[in-house]
Amino acid sequence: MALDSKIPSGPMATKWTRHKQDSKLINPKNKRKYTVLVVGSGLAGSSAAATLAELGYQVKCFCFQDSARRAHSIAAQGGINAAKNYQNDGDSVHRLFYDTVKGGDFRAREANVHRLAEVSVNIIDQCVAQGVPFAREYGGILANRSFGGAQVSRTFYARGQTGQQLLLGAYSALNKEIQRGSVQMHSRTELLDVVVVDGHAKGIITRNLVTGKIEAHAGDAVLLCTGGYGNVFYLSTNAMGCNVTATWRAHRKGAHFANPCYTQIHPTCIPVSGDYQSKLTLMSESLRNDGRVWVPKRAEDIGKPAHQIREEDRDYFLERKYPSFGNLAPRDISSRAAKEACDEGRGVGPGGRGVYLDFAEAITQFGRKTIAERYGNLFDMYQRITGESAYEQPMRIYPAVHYTMGGLWVDYNLMSNLPGLHVLGEANFSDHGANRLGASALMQGLADGYFVIPTTIAPYLVTQQPGAVTTSHPEFAKAIEDCNGRIRRFLGNKGKRTVDSFHRELGLLVWDKCGMARDADGLQEALRRIPELREEFHSQVLVPGSGEAANQELEKAGRVADFMEFAELLCRDALAREESCGGHFRTEHQYPDGEAKRDDENFCHVAAWEYTGDLAKPQLHREALHFEEVHLAVRSYK
């Protein structure tokens, strides 16, 4: 089956406007007859659910957390990009578009990115109107900061918790619609499967995490806004509950999974401190505005306290390697540079897996008070976790898995190849190419939910008879029986090992072989070991309790089972992509100076994988990427 991206024709700058004009509309009276199922309540899910409900659709929204407000978008710290050019520093829609395409190492779809840049300005307007308390200047206008991969200040922020504030804005919009009766909210409800009827996604199967009840929900369209798969690595900055289940289940039902090997490793996280560790904590990229990254130059300084190392013996490696972007080099590049420094044996802290992020100079220049105002909450968080004060000594940081650019394949309308199944936010693959720039995830989630899907869902819905499929369709009963069978198998298994112990083992393996740097041998080894581990998991896992009540181990077992399958596809995609680009770094493909070597001739495409029923033999489909506006070039930040 050929992948049709449905990119509108015409010049880049007018594609979206024309597409909106040409899109079919549904009259308000008829909108009420359509039911849309929105899975996930993060930025994409909440904003989509609220906006679709405002338009008149009947919406059911689902989240596994106890409240829609707790989705992991909430943890984004730094900010959200928008081409407002309030700073008069030369920003424009085109520049944001260009920066994003370049930042994504020329592996994103141009038309999607341009649309994202266009609607970015509306997002800020919308959020301010909702009461999102963005930082402001004394004169009352909005403040901006700069972020990695850009030479303009276009990032809007709300102290160190922009994600929470934007999510609370979207959640308030959702609340408004819940109160109006147009959204039915199901919290503590987890998706177990997607139901496909006659080739269209027409419903979902869920489990109520309080009562254990398995339920079927039918709708005229399904929206997956379920985030990324970073937890396949076990240790990541994702929340403990983040999982691949929704997108993986959809994949098994026919949706193509695109570019899973594009995983983002964030350069500024708190290093791992022990094997009991359950997650990694991100320190906002905004810290790199004032912090300087360094490691000792000389072997004899390793292990000494930072203040005993003389200025001339410090290697400010980002400033040295990338003079024009310095400490604000993009994430993939900064992460790899840190890894190289540690691989050379110059890492700091326990285990030598860390580099310094030093604020001494900024504190001297601006005063401790100013630095506390800018980053106080981050410094406090650092101190709580490590017991060290970043005012007194440099922070220790190390890269950690943070975001996944890959996801379900979608066309320009955000619909996957499985008709009716739409995928928004981090769960899709569309806008960030091989690497995401800082402050762009929030932008994408809200763009998809507030401004894109409300327009692009109509062309699909008009082709559907509203309410034609109900839960009495035999496919629902079949899907429910599948889910029950899975649960029975877990609970009936008389294994010896906990779910977490398997998850940890899988994560270590994937991090080791398919983490910051990958090579064919390692990937092939992973592809050998993952199926073995999966088999052991299914025979040895121990899941206590019953299915008829809250059972967190059972929840985790289902998620880890899907990670076990997904991990194989991740490694397979990484093996197939014989080039280095963005977050995907193949050690075989690099320039002599260690920079990533792209292969535009052979890999300038989206790799969309189809599930064939055999995990070892997925079918690869390629969507060629055409660049009309941006010329393919070596991505240099020097």
Add this chain to the structure above:
Amino acid sequence: MSLLNLHLKVWRQHRGQPGHFQDIEAREIPDHASFLEMMDIVNERLITSGQDPVAFDHDCREGICGMCSMQINGVPHGPERATTTCQLHMRHFREGDTIWIEPFRAKAFPVVKDLMVDRGAFDRIQQAGGFITVRTGSAPDANAIPIGKEVADAAMDAAACIGCGACVAACKNASAMLFVSAKAGQLNSLPQGQPEKDRRTLAMVRQMDKEGFGHCTNHYECEAACPKEISVRWITKLNRDYAAAGLREAFVGRQEAAEGGD
């Protein structure tokens, strides 16, 4: 890094049934671990020894989602100021300590299992009025209404609330006033929030009462327990806004309100 041996007294309860404390020995806990990682270790051992693991809410583990709860030694989120349970580290405990671990207790927060409670009441309060009615696409330019830095900063102080419910748990009356006041206060102090201010204030307070929370007796335990250090001055503001809204509702008609610009 050193290892700690601790005695835990953990509340165990199934939904709708009476609960009890269970004594659990937590041996050799790394002091660098977080409190929840300590619970992970304990659960891992419970599971492999054939027992039911302790259910507790948690998600982001970086102090922002508000999912983690737990009353630890009589204080919500434990002894550290301005710290959620997930950010509390074992280095704050000593060898041989007895640690009481209970759910947040309130009629409005029924126990789901063990240490998990249902905080849906908070959602319903916000559904009652915790929003500004603005349709997507209808917003003016973000800089059209200048908002002084002081006002924006104050609104941000209130907006920092993560909805964890520690304020309710700490309050002797299980009052939700700090939460409601922060939520209403954020919107009530911004220019965008003015048109719906009275309606919002009345609706949120009425829903709060309906959910069965207690009242505020000005002890300020909530402020001391709040991981985001929300100030009780937001409660003062809610009292003020509610009194004004209630009196306006009783005495001021539509026309007079229009004259007053409210």
Add this chain to the structure above:
Amino acid sequence: MSSVVESLSCFVRSSIGKKILVAATGLVLVLFVLGHMIGNLLAFAGPDAINAYGHLLQTSLHGGGVWIARLGLLAAVVVHVVATISLTRQSRAARPDAYGRQKAQVSGRAARTMIWSGLTLLCFIVFHLMHFTVRNIENFGGPDYEVVLDGEKMHNVYKMVVVGFSHVGVSAFYILSMVLLYGHLSHGVSSLFQTLGLATYRSERIFKAIGHAYALLILVGNCSIPLAVLAGVLK
């Protein structure tokens, strides 16, 4: 009209509305306590001063003034007590299962025991009224307690106070009640600024200090009278 009543009754039935009633009636009682104390301290200025003051109260507005004040105070007390009891019941219901361990981090004992100090004070007020106003505990009436000043016959308040407080038990109960009142006021006075929405980031400490100072003033002032009687300073 009916919508006004409806809205107001809805207002006073809400938790914050009730709290505002408690604070407003509390303010009335706080001010009364001060006036009452100043009047009583006239005892130190001699029998004539306090007797004349008592007579003035009894005869203002042809004897109507005292009844207006009494009814007003009675209403304030009734509303104060009924609203607090109702709030307390709601709060008890708000936490049906107690904690195994609960640690107060910042609140004082006085704040946590307002309902008990308040109910004890209510008992005291009933006793105090029976004792000195209705006078059916001891006979403070009749010719023994009449005095003539500037040609007018009036009640000998001074003698009543001296005789009343010369019982050690009565004085002890009085002083105990005043200690409870101290606690009640030290939380209540600063608290009412909070409930009425008047406290601010900057003024909050001042209000707290005012609360403590005010409570102390009332404690010292009121206790000085029975102590002076027992010490033989007033006789």
